[in-house]
Amino acid sequence: MAQESPTFSPLYRQIKNLMLQGLEAGEWHPGEVIPSEAELAARFSVSQGTVRKAIDEMAAENLLVRKQGKGTFVATHDDPRSNFRFLRLMSLDGDGTPPRSVPLECWRAKAGQEAARVLCLEPGAPITIVRRLLTYSGKPVVVDEIYLPGEVFRGLTLEVLQDCKDSLYSLFESQFGMRMIRAEERLRAVAADRSSAELLKVPEGTPLLSVERVAYTYGDKPVEWRRGLYLTSGHCYVNELS
Amino acid sequence: MAQESPTFSPLYRQIKNLMLQGLEAGEWHPGEVIPSEAELAARFSVSQGTVRKAIDEMAAENLLVRKQGKGTFVATHDDPRSNFRFLRLMSLDGDGTPPRSVPLECWRAKAGQEAARVLCLEPGAPITIVRRLLTYSGKPVVVDEIYLPGEVFRGLTLEVLQDCKDSLYSLFESQFGMRMIRAEERLRAVAADRSSAELLKVPEGTPLLSVERVAYTYGDKPVEWRRGLYLTSGHCYVNELS
DNA sequence: AAGTGGTCTAGACCACGTC
DNA sequence: ACGTGGTCTAGACCACTTT
Numbered sequence A, B: 001m002a003q004e005s006p007t008f009s010p011l012y013r014q015i016k017n018l019m020l021q022g023l024e025a026g027e028w029h030p031g032e033v034i035p036s037e038a039e040l041a042a043r044f045s046v047s048q049g050t051v052r053k054a055i056d057e058m059a060a061e062n063l064l065v066r067k068q069g070k071g072t073f074v075a076t077h078d079d080p081r082s083n084f085r086f087l088r089l090m091s092l093d094g095d096g097t098p099p100r101s102v103p104l105e106c107w108r109a110k111a112g113q114e115a116a117r118v119l120c121l122e123p124g125a126p127i128t129i130v131r132r133l134l135t136y137s138g139k140p141v142v143v144d145e146i147y148l149p150g151e152v153f154r155g156l157t158l159e160v161l162q163d164c165k166d167s168l169y170s171l172f173e174s175q176f177g178m179r180m181i182r183a184e185e186r187l188r189a190v191a192a193d194r195s196s197a198e199l200l201k202v203p204e205g206t207p208l209l210s211v212e213r214v215a216y217t218y219g220d221k222p223v224e225w226r227r228g229l230y231l232t233s234g235h236c237y238v239n240e241l242s
Numbered sequence C: 001a002a003g004t005g006g007t008c009t010a011g012a013c014c015a016c017g018t019c
Numbered sequence D: 001a002c003g004t005g006g007t008c009t010a011g012a013c014c015a016c017t018t019t
Helices: A011-025 A037-044 A048-060 A080-086 A113-119 A158-163 A168-176 A194-200 B011-025 B037-044 B048-060 B080-086 B113-119 B158-163 B168-176 B194-200
Strands: A064-067 A071-074 A089-091 A100-110 A126-136 A139-149 A182-191 A207-217 A221-230 A235-241 B064-067 B071-074 B089-091 B100-110 B126-136 B139-149 B182-191 B207-217 B221-230 B235-241
Touching (some): A011 A048, A113 A221, A139 A194, A182 B182, A207 B207, B011 B037, B100 B158, B113 B221, B139 B194
Antiparallel strands (some): A182 A207, A182 B207, A182 B235, A207 A221, A235 B182, B089 B235, B100 B126, B126 B139, B207 B221
16 A cells, blocks of 8 residues: 555644644743643543643653653753763772862854854854863863854853853753754864863873764754863763663 | 652552563563563553553663564664664764774683672672774774673674674674663863874874763663773764753 | 643544555 | 554542642
């Protein structure tokens, strides 16, 4: 038989898409409860089980968080236990103290070929670049260079970064309405250049872990390109294969 | 109110545990179909929906693979598309040709302190050690040292490894009944020692990506400890954060 | 007591693969 | 035509949190 409906989409997935639009449009904000399953079922005129399956998928993607007896909440980067999600760095001894972010520079520029390609911008479009250090117990471990679309992050300055007590993604979420939901990282081993070596207080040429990341928001739209150099003498990058 | 049942376990999870025992005991082998949902529901005297939820979880953990219209199958490492699951290496240019495994050595030894701890063995217990090279398009990219419990892998020799056309985990699965289902990796950047540098044909001191892995089989039992040194001049380690 | 998500059931129908 | 997994429904009851 001919394949009649190559675009077949089950009901629960259509419901999911409607809810995704709600999230993207800001109908429900990070940290807030969304309506109960029964309410959503009534709104969309489907059974509770169908809404449930839509929510299940979104919870599996870390977009929503279910809490029995309380409701279903829009996920947020403020939750401290979600810190390991986007920074998989662990001390070689058991020390679990969280890192401190030390912003170094923040300036505006025009997107070059590569930045434009990665962030899906026009070459020459305004971008914002951040350089910062991550320290564990006062010792420098990561130096990051972060490229952001200038339009979205118009109000981002060094002062804003210095005043921020939370993670970078918490700041992006609360101050710029930009929520990171997924990222791809590419890891390589490189030799420390002079500038990085100075910041990390190691000899030039020291092997460093280069971590290149593209982060995406709703609709798989890339909104951050970053390159970090990790000093892995006292820390390691942890990954779970499953 | 007092928490009456701290050990509450829903029905579908009990079913799942029963099925896990079936997998572990070898009742169903990798690649084979398991009984239909209706059959399992009858066997366990529960509804099909409950069996379904048990299978859903196991499919999410890559233990089972559902195929609409055909049945549910025990996952296997033979599936070529599962190669990226445990070897997240990608060419920097788009070249997608798979790697070739070149076994170098295979010998028996007694577990030292660290190997015993990681593999949950008695110090002095027999272990098997494998050294091998991974080449892409003929060029050496990875040198691996692999520690295995000697009891389980008694028949493993260099000849067996050389005769094997599939992945290492396929061999372990088919020849030794040992299926890897999960692994933890720790990544660091290190300088190439002399031996590795020679094998990878790079100068001593070249930055290499050190990948230390512990792989687990059913019941979270560790059964492999490996350390790989990756040459990342032409390849990178890809990771998805979500 | 009331409201939320979590579990379990039973049955109907759909999409896919095989015979 | 048949068997498989996939979707959808409606209703009952359980576990957790708040009022």
